[in-house]
Amino acid sequence: MNIIQLIEKKRDKNPLTAEEISFFVQSVCDETIPDYQISALLMAICINGMTDEETALLTNAMAKSGDTIDLSYIDGIKVDKHSSGGVGDKVTLAVAPMAAACGLPTAKMSGRGLGFSGGTIDKLESIPGFRTSLTEEEFVTFIKRDGIALMGQTKNVAPADKKLYALRDVTGTVPSIPLIAASIMSKKLACGSDAIVLDVKCGSGAFMKTPEEAIKLARSMESIGRQNGRRVTALITNMDQPLGNAVGNALEVREAIETLKGNGPSDFTELCLTIGSFMLVSGEKANDLPQARKMLETSIQNGSALNKFKQFISNQGGDPSVADDPSLLPNANTVRILRSPCSQLISGIDGEKVGNAALTVKAGRLVKTDIIDHSCGFILLAKAGEKVEKGQPIAEIHASDEASAKQAEEQLLSAYTFGDNFEEKPMLLAYVDREGIHYDKNNDR
């Protein structure tokens, strides 16, 4: 077997066998085939696709290319969650303590962000003292004792994905459903959970721009999970504008805390309740989605979710009093107000543009070595669908200096569109599980 035969086979639209796929992944890891041949095969896959079976085999080989994490020491069904990412997506910060307060052990490994605003790890590191590098012993102790821990990915998880993703990034082969699905799911399979709730974002601020594309990706990831013995539920959620009001690390932590107190923005709260409900059902802590939602709402009302958050922060060296006094989080040197240029309806807020403006105030990284300023970012005071008056404040720009605040102001304004129409969409557009696709969010399972 050699790589040229594989490239030719895929070029001619023929499926690759299990042996061929594992030979490819092994050779990528051993660096025995050059980048140009790997890239040629990636392009052939990008153009001609892969069957569900090929995609599951590729994912499995990628998942096994590095360390796999054993969570069997935690009793019960372990549920992971993952989002395809979006501006203002701080769901893990709120949903992890909510789910843990409802009895679901939440053992999560998360990454840092690249581009737009930071990842979950960056957000949590804005809490004074908080440690995301835990020993395995600490991780286990916290989960067994308190049902919650979150750490940065220290192990060598799915190294084949790292290599393939780096090449895809520079060869125009990122937008391929089988390659995206295999990339995401290889890391999820390696992290050892029994069930996975995926949030596939759909809309202008997301990777998948249309529901059709998002459903295809969701189906592919569910199929990979099923063929590898995992229970996957993939939600397709609306992402036509940034999620919630806060964009930027400490500002997002503050918003998550407010949400745990019952004062969160309605879109963000709704998404947390939705994802949390699917997590509780997948982990068999609730019989159906309505019961799960009630449990999560109760965890907010009775303060148990907020207490779980404090316990989690304190376990990992952070100052839990930020939950009572969020002004203890880093505060930006300067806050500039963006005002509406007209009296009209906000018809849209482009997530990508908001994300790029966030880079200007250093709320995210352009390259891995960039240093994030945790205090910076935006508070969107008015969202799409709201009518505003000329001169009305529509956003706060939190920055380290006036110059970057001014630069971000122009970029942020360009993200807003004003007009006569705004189509309100439900947060949950559909979900895919082993039974197929469901469009009714109240569908009891």
Ligand code: URA
């Ligand atoms: N996220 C990933 O981890 N991989 C992709 O290919 C796309 C998004």
